[in-house]
Amino acid sequence: MYDLLIVSGRVPDFEHNTWRTGPVAVQDGKIVAVGDEVRSTEARTVIDAAGKIVSPGFIDIHMHEEDFPNDGAHFEISVLMRNMGVTTAVGGNCGTHAQPIKAFREAAERLGGLPIHYYMLTGYNTFREELGLGCYDTATEDQIKHMTNRVIQEVRDGAKGVSFGGEYDPGISSEEILRVLAALDDQILVSMHYRTDAMKDFSALHEMIELAERSGKKFQISHLSSYGAMGQMKEILPILNEAIRKNPRLDYDTYPYAAFATSIGSAVFDEGWVERWGKGYECIMLLHEPYCGVRCDRELFEKVRKEKPDMSVAGFVMEEEDIAMAIANRYGMICSDGGTSHWKGHPRSSGAFPRVLGKYVREENVLSLMDALRKMTFRPAQRLGLEGQKGVIASGADADIVIFDPDIISDTSDFSEACRMPVGIDFVIVGGTVVLKNGKETGALPGQLL
Ligand SMILES: [Zn+2]
Numbered sequence: 001m002y003d004l005l006i007v008s009g010r011v012p013d014f015e016h017n018t019w020r021t022g023p024v025a026v027q028d029g030k031i032v033a034v035g036d037e038v039r040s041t042e043a044r045t046v047i048d049a050a051g052k053i054v055s056p057g058f059i060d061i062h063m064h065e066e067d068f069p070n071d072g073a074h075f076e077i078s079v080l081m082r083n084m085g086v087t088t089a090v091g092g093n094c095g096t097h098a099q100p101i102k103a104f105r106e107a108a109e110r111l112g113g114l115p116i117h118y119y120m121l122t123g124y125n126t127f128r129e130e131l132g133l134g135c136y137d138t139a140t141e142d143q144i145k146h147m148t149n150r151v152i153q154e155v156r157d158g159a160k161g162v163s164f165g166g167e168y169d170p171g172i173s174s175e176e177i178l179r180v181l182a183a184l185d186d187q188i189l190v191s192m193h194y195r196t197d198a199m200k201d202f203s204a205l206h207e208m209i210e211l212a213e214r215s216g217k218k219f220q221i222s223h224l225s226s227y228g229a230m231g232q233m234k235e236i237l238p239i240l241n242e243a244i245r246k247n248p249r250l251d252y253d254t255y256p257y258a259a260f261a262t263s264i265g266s267a268v269f270d271e272g273w274v275e276r277w278g279k280g281y282e283c284i285m286l287l288h289e290p291y292c293g294v295r296c297d298r299e300l301f302e303k304v305r306k307e308k309p310d311m312s313v314a315g316f317v318m319e320e321e322d323i324a325m326a327i328a329n330r331y332g333m334i335c336s337d338g339g340t341s342h343w344k345g346h347p348r349s350s351g352a353f354p355r356v357l358g359k360y361v362r363e364e365n366v367l368s369l370m371d372a373l374r375k376m377t378f379r380p381a382q383r384l385g386l387e388g389q390k391g392v393i394a395s396g397a398d399a400d401i402v403i404f405d406p407d408i409i410s411d412t413s414d415f416s417e418a419c420r421m422p423v424g425i426d427f428v429i430v431g432g433t434v435v436l437k438n439g440k441e442t443g444a445l446p447g448q449l450l
Contacts, residue, residue: 002043003027003432009049009403011035011393012056012370014378019370024054026399029432029446033395045434047427049403055373056391057087057116057400057428058353059380062191062222062253064339065091065118067098068107077340078115078447080350084411084422085402086336087430088117088390088450090380093222093337094193095125095165101157105449113445116430117400119384120449121161121191122154124180125169135169135267139176148180158449160384161189163222166204167196168267174207181215187385191220198228198236199276205236209243212250218383221252223337226260229322230277237329244331251383253335254326256355258318259415261287261337261346264301265309277317285415287312288344293416312345314415327360327375328367333383334376345418351411354422358410369406386450399432 004026011020011034022035025043033039066076081089091097099107101120108114127147133139139147151162162184164177181190192211195204204227212219221227221240228236244250262268264286277283284296286304288311294300296313304311326332334356338349348355353376360366367375381391389398402425409424421439428436433446 005043009054056377058376060089061380062335082115087400092121096123114447116447122159125165163191224252224254229318233322259314259316285314347413355411401429403427
């Protein structure tokens with residue numbers, strides 16, 4: 001008798017680029033049989049998935065984990081991830097982790113587990129901040145050594161890679177990044193939030209391509225759409241595709257929204273941003289009370305930047321056509337770049353994956369369902385060194401599964417309410433345990449820190 005049997009759903013087979021309709025059997029947290037391999041119809045739980053897709057759980061390769069010290073010991077973004085079908089999330093991106101990995105692990109243990117699996121990077125900019133370096137400061141030799149040791153320690157404690165926030169600390173030099181990376185194993189994942197967006201020139205893109213090549217590491221360019229979806233994507237993609245063809249250890253992720261989000265106090269908004277984007281202050285929307293949903297004028301922008309530098313804001317500066325191009329391109333993965341505080345933030349935090357499947361696959365035919373799922377599961381699993389374990393529905397793989405209705409799946413959040421439930425996600429299963437049942441949370445916490 002199986003623990004769980006999912007019958008009559010359509011299952012993507014990425015390797016053969018086809019759909020199968022056989023049953024999927026789960027036992028002890030693993031997928032143990034698919035299709036003809038299934039020998040019994042007996043199971044403790046049977047899920048009828050007729051008309052639905054039975055996909056590997058989505059892997060969000062770029063998001064921002066809970067900040068337990070500042071926001072309190074409760075799950076927030078990982079709950080939103082679970083609700084939209086994500087079963088593995090990669091935190092610690094853009095150069096920032098919210099707490100050292102040991103503290104994250106301890107907090108999760110105290111809370112009794114995790115809603116989903118986490119795969120954590122360590123954020124390099126966090127160590128610059130620890131040393132009191134200003135964002136334009138150049139680190140000394142000794143400081144770089146010290147920070148490299150901090151990265152190495154985090155990796156020993158369980159971090160799977162390191163992230164850099166080039167735009168947040170313009171003082172980090174390329175050489176500094178290469179020095180840090182030279183001290184690390186080749187299996188680690190590196191992600192980088194570019195130096196500056198592509199309005200003026202593509203130097204930040206070339207810098208990342210060069211860093212990937214010279215370091216030899218798996219190098220992930222973070223959220224490409226917020227780098228270059230202001231009308232330049234058709235020029236950026238040929239350069240990037242050629243670089244990836246030459247160096248397959250380079251790739252990127254992208255999210256499906258025409259607005260970015262960051263904190264209003266960050267270096268993104270240092271002198272010159274109004275001229276750079278050629279948009280006025282009204283392109284900035286405040287995302288926290290008492291101004292949640294309010295568009296800025298100069299006076300309000302300057303007041304909030306001074307008084308509440310940590311407030312999240314959205315910048316409506318990107319072009320729809322460019323967003324679609326970055327999603328449909330033959331390389332690249334889907335990410336959310338989500339992160340919330342007190343249940344406020346960007347709607348991508350609760351809607352990125354359903355939005356790709358609803359708006360970009362079903363409504364606009366920007367890419368096929370198979371290709372979209374591949375960019376959400378199979379490819380990121382390979383990227384994280386989890387091939388065979390995650391990102392496939394096959395015997396021996398972990399039973400991380402999402403069952404959704406392709407005819408109705410949609411995101412429902414917006415900038416005034418970022419944490420709504422998406423539509424069309426019926427079941428989410430993490431390590432064989434059902435965490436979302438008929439669209440309702442079960443409260444189970446089977447997720448692990450990988
Ligand atoms: Zn970023």
